[in-house]
Amino acid sequence: MAEPVSRRSFLKAAILAPLMPALLAACRRADDKRVVNFFNWSNYIGKDTLPEFTKRTGVDVRYDLFADEDEMFTKLRAGARGYDLIVVGDYLIPRFKSMNLIEPVPAGTLKNLDNLGPRFRRPVYDPDETTVPYLWGTTGIAYNKKKIKKAPTSWWDLWDPQYKDRVSMLDNVRDCISVAMQLLKIPQTTRDPEDFKKIRELLVKQKPLVKQYSSASYLNSLVAGEIDLAMTWSGDLFQTARENPDLDYVIPKEGTYMWVDCLAIMRGSRHRADTLRLIDYLLEPSVAAGIANSVRYATPNQAAQPEVDKVLLKDPRVYPTPALMKQLQLHHVLDSEQSELWSQTWADVKVA
Amino acid sequence: MGKALSWLLGGRKPLASHLLLAPASLWLIFLLVIPAGGLIVLSFAKNGPYGAIVWEFGLHNYARAFDPKYLPVLFRTFAFAAATTVVCLVLGYPLAYYLTFRAGRWRNALLVGLMVPFWSSCLVAYYSWMIVLGKEGLLNTALIRFGFLSEPIGFLYTPFAILLGLVYFYLPFTVLPLYASLDKVPRSVIEAAYDLGAGRWTAFWKVTLPLSLPGVVAGCILTFIPCLGDFLTVEILGGPRYYLLGNLISNQFMMAQDWPFGSALTSLLLAGLVGGLWLYQRWEKA
Numbered sequence: 055m056a057e058p059v060s061r062r063s064f065l066k067a068a069i070l071a072p073l074m075p076a077l078l079a080a081c082r083r084a085d086d087k088r089v090v091n092f093f094n095w096s097n098y099i100g101k102d103t104l105p106e107f108t109k110r111t112g113v114d115v116r117y118d119l120f121a122d123e124d125e126m127f128t129k130l131r132a133g134a135r136g137y138d139l140i141v142v143g144d145y146l147i148p149r150f151k152s153m154n155l156i157e158p159v160p161a162g163t164l165k166n167l168d169n170l171g172p173r174f175r176r177p178v179y180d181p182d183e184t185t186v187p188y189l190w191g192t193t194g195i196a197y198n199k200k201k202i203k204k205a206p207t208s209w210w211d212l213w214d215p216q217y218k219d220r221v222s223m224l225d226n227v228r229d230c231i232s233v234a235m236q237l238l239k240i241p242q243t244t245r246d247p248e249d250f251k252k253i254r255e256l257l258v259k260q261k262p263l264v265k266q267y268s269s270a271s272y273l274n275s276l277v278a279g280e281i282d283l284a285m286t287w288s289g290d291l292f293q294t295a296r297e298n299p300d301l302d303y304v305i306p307k308e309g310t311y312m313w314v315d316c317l318a319i320m321r322g323s324r325h326r327a328d329t330l331r332l333i334d335y336l337l338e339p340s341v342a343a344g345i346a347n348s349v350r351y352a353t354p355n356q357a358a359q360p361e362v363d364k365v366l367l368k369d370p371r372v373y374p375t376p377a378l379m380k381q382l383q384l385h386h387v388l389d390s391e392q393s394e395l396w397s398q399t400w401a402d403v404k405v406a
Numbered sequence: 407m408g409k410a411l412s413w414l415l416g417g418r419k420p421l422a423s424h425l426l427l428a429p430a431s432l433w434l435i436f437l438l439v440i441p442a443g444g445l446i447v448l449s450f451a452k453n454g455p456y457g458a459i460v461w462e463f464g465l466h467n468y469a470r471a472f473d474p475k476y477l478p479v480l481f482r483t484f485a486f487a488a489a490t491t492v493v494c495l496v497l498g499y500p501l502a503y504y505l506t507f508r509a510g511r512w513r514n515a516l517l518v519g520l521m522v523p524f525w526s527s528c529l530v531a532y533y534s535w536m537i538v539l540g541k542e543g544l545l546n547t548a549l550i551r552f553g554f555l556s557e558p559i560g561f562l563y564t565p566f567a568i569l570l571g572l573v574y575f576y577l578p579f580t581v582l583p584l585y586a587s588l589d590k591v592p593r594s595v596i597e598a599a600y601d602l603g604a605g606r607w608t609a610f611w612k613v614t615l616p617l618s619l620p621g622v623v624a625g626c627i628l629t630f631i632p633c634l635g636d637f638l639t640v641e642i643l644g645g646p647r648y649y650l651l652g653n654l655i656s657n658q659f660m661m662a663q664d665w666p667f668g669s670a671l672t673s674l675l676l677a678g679l680v681g682g683l684w685l686y687q688r689w690e691k692a
Contacts, residue, residue, distance in 0.1 A: 124660050127663070128659060149456040153458060262647070265563050266645060267646050278541060280540055280560065394453075397661065397663060401657050401658070401664075402475070405479060405653075
């Protein structure tokens with residue numbers, strides 16, 4: 055039945071096969087030119103930030119995007135190699151450290167580190183400064199002013215049955231569990247299974263109202279009118295509001311937490327010197343201000359403040375007043391046991 | 407199984423065919439057998455701090471998998487897979503019939519037409535469906551324009567959207583085996599039925615349909631089984647209340663960072679599928 059293989063085609067294959075390693079080697083060599091592989095959230099950098107860096111230093115930046123932190127972590131953990139620089143949320147840093155995925159930024163190598171505000175030096179989640187704060191923001195409620203008559207004031211509004219099928223929640227364990235904890239007045243330090251049962255029940259109770267759990271695509275849904283009320287990260291909403299001015303952001307009266315996204319060097323980076331150079335560049339006041347103005351999150355870079363858009367600077371939802379700033383807290387740094395309780399509770403909510 | 411194995415090993419075939427099979431065999435060994443083996447080993451391990459894997463072996467992950475809280479997910483998955491299979495069959499059989507007996511010179515063009523959507527990533531296809539199904543999407547706009555609706559309906563994130571996505575994606579899996587088996591029905595047998603006085607319907611019921619049954623079964627299996635593991639459809643088109651087995655598994659890997667448990671769930675799903683296929687083969691032979 056089968057056609058005999060002609061001698062010629064067999065020879066062809068036999069000749070080509072040994073060439074493969076040479077080809078692969080060629081690909082590897084191409085990798086030795088000056089480049090930094092940067093893995094970041096989508097919509098999380100200024101338009102000219104990286105081209106300007108390349109123009110100034112001759113170092114190319116290969117930019118790769120993620121839309122979900124858990125997915126990013128899984129990808130790196132599963133052995134994705136080749137990234138030099140990543141952006142990682144404060145709550146994930148202990149996990150990254152324990153899995154040996156990141157390398158500390160050597161002390162004294164960044165000349166612009168002192169541009170950071172005092173609040174962002176030696177933070178609780180990373181006291182030895184192995185990472186460098188990049189941007190920070192808050193979690194709050196986005197709503198469509200045209201469709202929701204009474205502006206939301208409380209996290210409970212996300213549980214209001216009149217908004218059935220018009221609500222979206224961030225697909226993120228930290229934000230959802232911590233809001234449930236706030237509403238139930240449970241401290242983040244808890245490790246009591248009873249507490250987590252209550253948290254799960256509260257979030258499951260909300261599920262019939264929730265149209266989607268999403269950390270990125272809900273923004274399109276807001277613009278398209280698919281949903282009208284959403285748990286959101288501040289800057290993402292401010293960016294989206296440029297497309298649809300009916301969208302607004304509130305920080306609920308129960309308060310919120312601040313979070314900080316940080317730059318971290320991947321373990322085994324083969325372009326360390328240029329990566330450090332890029333971090334130092336991102337810490338320059340005008341560069342940091344450019345990023346902050348474009349993505350509408352707050353910059354931890356104090357020296358950049360004079361160049362930040364005045365409208366943003368005066369908006370207490372982006373840069374809280376000093377009094378509010380004092381109240382605004384970072385999330386509790388979870389140990390591995392708590393971290394698992396949070397994750398399992400969240401996984402149970404999703405499957406319920 | 408035994409037959410497949412001896413076929414894979416080449417039986418009494420000459421050396422050249424072993425060599426020719428080598429790439430495919432290596433491919434299967436490295437990309438299917440070894441990963442699946444690793445997954446099974448992992449399913450007996452323990453989940454450590456921050457999702458690190460601790461190599462202490464036990465059955466705890468399997469014990470957890472039988473928690474009744476996962477039963478609704480299992481039922482839902484089977485319900486969606488079954489519904490998809492039925493809808494695909496109902497839509498696919500007439501389509502395959504038309505392609506075989508009626509399409510004439512358009513047949514090849516139509517077959518290509520069936521396959522073209524399949525060449526694009528299903529991610530792209532699903533995002534296109536989002537544009538169609540959204541509140542301000544094509545479907546709602548059209549229905550309102552022609553006066554069928556006054557308010558847009560939220561089609562997205564409903565069981566309807568999930569079923570639509572699944573049927574859209576898996577329809578070729580049903581149609582192609584059906585087409586292949588209908589094509590093999592000898593025309594002379596059908597003509598003989600006519601000659602013996604059968605009408606169109608009788609000839610179809612008594613001759614064509616029974617002869618195409620292997621294609622029906624193959625099409626159903628090829629649709630039903632991948633549906634059981636699908637998670638992307640729900641992720642993109644489906645709401646949070648319709649999580650399927652595939653989502654449960656992907657959540658263990660992505661979100662809960664509990665790889666051993668995710669592996670146990672996957673192994674159970676695999677075992678169920680292999681067991682089901684084996685039973686089917688025995689039944690077919692009997």
